[in-house]
Amino acid sequence: MNREPILQVKDLKTYFYTEDGIVKAVDGVSFELYQGETLGIVGESGSGKSVTSLTIMRLLDEKARIEGGEVIFKGKELLKLSEEEMRKIRGNDIAMIFQEPMVALNPVYTIGDQIMEAIILHQKVKESEARKIAIDLLRKVGIPEPEKRVDQYPHQLSGGMRQRAMIAMALSCRPQILIADEPTTALDVTIQAQILELMKELQREYGMALIMITHDMGVIAETADRVAVMYAGKVVEYGTVDEIFKKPKHPYTYALLSSIPRLDVEKQELKSIPGTVPDPLNFPPGCRFHPRCDFAKEECKNIDPELVEVSPGHYTACPFYKVLEGVEVK
Amino acid sequence: MRVETKRTLKRFFRNPSSIIGLSILVFFTLVAIFAPYIAPPVSPMDPSRKIHDPYTMPKISWKQEPIPPTTRKDAEIKFIAEGLEKYVRKVSEEELRPLARNIIEGLDYESKVEVYVKVSITKTKIKNYLKDHLDQLKEAGFVNAENLINSFFENDLVLAAKKSFEILPEFSKYMDSLETEIEKFRKADCIKVVKYGYPKLEYDYAIKVVKDFTKVKGDIIDWMIEKKLITRKPIRAVDYHLFGMIDGRDIFYGVIWGTRTAFRIGLIVTFFSTIIGLVIGSIAGYYGGWIDEVLMRITDVFLSLPFLVAAIVLTTILGTGLDKVMVAMIIFGWMGTARLIRGNILQVKEEQYILAAKALGVKDFFIIMRHVIPNTIFPVVIQASMRMGSLVITAAALSFLGLGAPIGYADWGALLNYSRDWILGAQGEVFKYWFALTYPGIAMVLFVLAWNLLGDALRDTFDPRLRG
Numbered sequence: 001m002n003r004e005p006i007l008q009v010k011d012l013k014t015y016f017y018t019e020d021g022i023v024k025a026v027d028g029v030s031f032e033l034y035q036g037e038t039l040g041i042v043g044e045s046g047s048g049k050s051v052t053s054l055t056i057m058r059l060l061d062e063k064a065r066i067e068g069g070e071v072i073f074k075g076k077e078l079l080k081l082s083e084e085e086m087r088k089i090r091g092n093d094i095a096m097i098f099q100e101p102m103v104a105l106n107p108v109y110t111i112g113d114q115i116m117e118a119i120i121l122h123q124k125v126k127e128s129e130a131r132k133i134a135i136d137l138l139r140k141v142g143i144p145e146p147e148k149r150v151d152q153y154p155h156q157l158s159g160g161m162r163q164r165a166m167i168a169m170a171l172s173c174r175p176q177i178l179i180a181d182e183p184t185t186a187l188d189v190t191i192q193a194q195i196l197e198l199m200k201e202l203q204r205e206y207g208m209a210l211i212m213i214t215h216d217m218g219v220i221a222e223t224a225d226r227v228a229v230m231y232a233g234k235v236v237e238y239g240t241v242d243e244i245f246k247k248p249k250h251p252y253t254y255a256l257l258s259s260i261p262r263l264d265v266e267k268q269e270l271k272s273i274p275g276t277v278p279d280p281l282n283f284p285p286g287c288r289f290h291p292r293c294d295f296a297k298e299e300c301k302n303i304d305p306e307l308v309e310v311s312p313g314h315y316t317a318c319p320f321y322k323v324l325e326g327v328e329v330k
Numbered sequence: 331m332r333v334e335t336k337r338t339l340k341r342f343f344r345n346p347s348s349i350i351g352l353s354i355l356v357f358f359t360l361v362a363i364f365a366p367y368i369a370p371p372v373s374p375m376d377p378s379r380k381i382h383d384p385y386t387m388p389k390i391s392w393k394q395e396p397i398p399p400t401t402r403k404d405a406e407i408k409f410i411a412e413g414l415e416k417y418v419r420k421v422s423e424e425e426l427r428p429l430a431r432n433i434i435e436g437l438d439y440e441s442k443v444e445v446y447v448k449v450s451i452t453k454t455k456i457k458n459y460l461k462d463h464l465d466q467l468k469e470a471g472f473v474n475a476e477n478l479i480n481s482f483f484e485n486d487l488v489l490a491a492k493k494s495f496e497i498l499p500e501f502s503k504y505m506d507s508l509e510t511e512i513e514k515f516r517k518a519d520c521i522k523v524v525k526y527g528y529p530k531l532e533y534d535y536a537i538k539v540v541k542d543f544t545k546v547k548g549d550i551i552d553w554m555i556e557k558k559l560i561t562r563k564p565i566r567a568v569d570y571h572l573f574g575m576i577d578g579r580d581i582f583y584g585v586i587w588g589t590r591t592a593f594r595i596g597l598i599v600t601f602f603s604t605i606i607g608l609v610i611g612s613i614a615g616y617y618g619g620w621i622d623e624v625l626m627r628i629t630d631v632f633l634s635l636p637f638l639v640a641a642i643v644l645t646t647i648l649g650t651g652l653d654k655v656m657v658a659m660i661i662f663g664w665m666g667t668a669r670l671i672r673g674n675i676l677q678v679k680e681e682q683y684i685l686a687a688k689a690l691g692v693k694d695f696f697i698i699m700r701h702v703i704p705n706t707i708f709p710v711v712i713q714a715s716m717r718m719g720s721l722v723i724t725a726a727a728l729s730f731l732g733l734g735a736p737i738g739y740a741d742w743g744a745l746l747n748y749s750r751d752w753i754l755g756a757q758g759e760v761f762k763y764w765f766a767l768t769y770p771g772i773a774m775v776l777f778v779l780a781w782n783l784l785g786d787a788l789r790d791t792f793d794p795r796l797r798g
Binding site: 057059062087088089090091092095096097098099100103104105106107108109117118121122166169170172 | 618619681682683685686687688689690691692693696700701704705
């Protein structure tokens with residue numbers, strides 16, 4: 001991988017200033033994204049995955065402040081662009097699809113209206129032309145009878161259809177990066193598989209890079225080329241999907257993988273990670289995962305682990321990663 | 331037309347409450363539009379319209395009704411010409427001035443009262459004078475004097491008078507004094523002396539009320555229900571007063587023209603208070619923070635004032651009148667809208683489709699116009715239509731308290747105010763004056779009901795959040 005990354009995130013820090021204190025939702029996240037590649041960001045709820053994506057898009061609300069770091073898109077520092085320049089990048093270069101297709105479409109407009117909105121905005125075409133593009137897009141995302149569906153309202157479509165429409169909207173301007181924030185969480189399993197397949201196909205066709213945010217290790221295994229595992233606002237492990245799944249080098253990744261139910265082992269008790277995600281207002285000292293870690297040592301309370309490269313392109317934030325060697329993922 | 335629009339319209343027109351509400355409103359709208367034809371205004375606003383001459387007007391007798399009491403017990407007052415813009419009454423000489431004054435004070439608009447004095451007074455006086463001096467005339471050789479004086483014909487009297495000039499040297503002096511007496515009437519501003527030329531004038535004195543259309547007390551003359559009788563008592567339906575009379579005013583006219591008042595109050599107050607509420611609520615909702623805090627506390631302060639008390643205080647500052655009442659209703663009527671729109675905006679702001687639109691690079695202005703407003707405006711529209719009705723009740727309440735419409739203004743509340751003292755009916759006859767309350771009451775109930783039904787139907791069909 002000697003190519004120039006299309007998107008580079010360096011030591012990103014996003015804090016929320018609430019009445020109760022400072023919530024360090026994203027606290028030093030770094031990763032790269034290459035052309036045509038899929039990066040999976042995985043982690044439990046509240047680990048800062050979504051905030052990372054919203055920070056890249058600069059769509060955070062007033063309470064959040066970007067405290068530091070850089071987001072470099074094709075040589076441009078996104079965090080330093082003016083609001084107007086950033087608005088042109090949104091949708092056009094970087095698009096985003098959301099978790100809840102039920103609420104991510106405006107109920108008062110037809111599907112066509114909403115897809116056309118972005119097309120007219122960024123491509124400066126006439127309405128009739130935009131409508132044609134919208135119908136083509138709908139056909140491309142696998143919506144049957146797109147000529148009819150284009151005039152329907154979101155409530156007339158099923159969940160899977162709406163997610164397809166959302167994808168059509170996001171792809172309307174042929175973005176170079178698509179951020180998918182848990183795109184399949186709200187869908188049932190068969191539809192999930194269809195949507196993932198569709199996204200992979202479209203990614204190939206458009207040659208775009210994809211950031212897949214999810215808490216589902218299965219989705220990651222199926223789609224991602226590389227994975228960033230996040231815990232409590234930090235990337236704890238970062239590497240190719242094969243490395244991560246076969247040789248996890250962080251106890252958290254190991255625990256995540258262990259908690260996937262397996263089909264090939266009978267009557268096995270489903271493992272879970274003890275405890276809960278730490279309170280973001282009050283992270284434990286030292287390694288943030290140590291209270292829940294099976295392999296925790298006394299030193300873990302005092303050291304703030306940095307990412308270290310264990311093999312080319314594979315990083316972990318656990319200095320004691322060697323304990324995992326020889327331990328098989330159950 | 332798009333399929334969805336068609337479907338929505340179909341759904342709207344299938345809704346029974348919308349059908350009932352709309353039909354009542356259409357009815358009221360027609361009544362309001364055609365009010366000048368249904369109940370022609372008593373005073374001609376149009377100068378080209380022929381002003382009726384009181385003396386050629388058809389006589390409408392009021393004999394079937396008790397003659398209303400007047401200020402003077404012994405005044406012999408009789409309507410000889412009724413309706414339209416003039417009154418003519420027979421009065422005795424000494425009553426002319428006080429009565430003229432009374433009439434002017436009793437009227438709702440600035441008017442001039444013209445008193446016609448028929449010269450026949452002078453004739454009678456000449457007759458009496460000549461009769462007194464009959465002996466003197468006979469002595470002077472005017473043998474026929476008695477016959478001539480008693481003669482029915484004017485010519486004879488003139489002949490007698492001519493001869494008298496020759497015989498009685500002081501007669502011309504007497505005539506002059508009569509002239510000065512007439513002149514006295516002339517000098518008084520309101521009195522006009524008419525010599526001959528009104529053959530149909532049956533009485534020696536006639537009072538003609540001339541309305542000054544340019545100077546109306548309060549409001550446009552069409553909105554005023556003319557006071558036709560100087561009585562406050564309800565009078566049951568007679569002739570073309572279909573709904574009877576109250577306070578000497580035609581209830582039918584009041585109900586018909588009151589429809590216009592109701593629409594006017596409803597539309598103006600709803601429009602302005604909704605606009606104010608929208609602006610304040612949206613600013614508070616969009617910007618949040620301390621702006622929200624300040625605006626919402628102001629809203630709370632306004633909400634904490636009891637409306638009627640606040641309106642009463644405000645009218646003491648501004649003065650009474652329908653426009654002042656409307657101002658008061660606007661000032662104290664925007665808070666509900668402000669809170670509603672603020673709440674909706676706060677809710678919609680968090681919706682994912684707003685974030686999705688932002689993620690597509692849509693401009694803030696378009697996000698507000700295309701995504702926020704359409705999702706927040708419907709509850710406001712529905713609330714506004716519901717309020718249209720209730721505002722009329724509030725205005726009626728204020729009119730009932732005497733704060734609203736000026737006396738005589740065509741307003742349902744004002745009509746109810748007149749009938750206040752007769753709500754209990756007469757002794758032993760509870761329902762004697764039922765009409766005084768029932769007609770304006772029915773109009774008001776129907777009006778409020780119609781707006782509420784329409785509001786309900788609008789919510790059922792158009793609110794996007796109840797769809798699908």
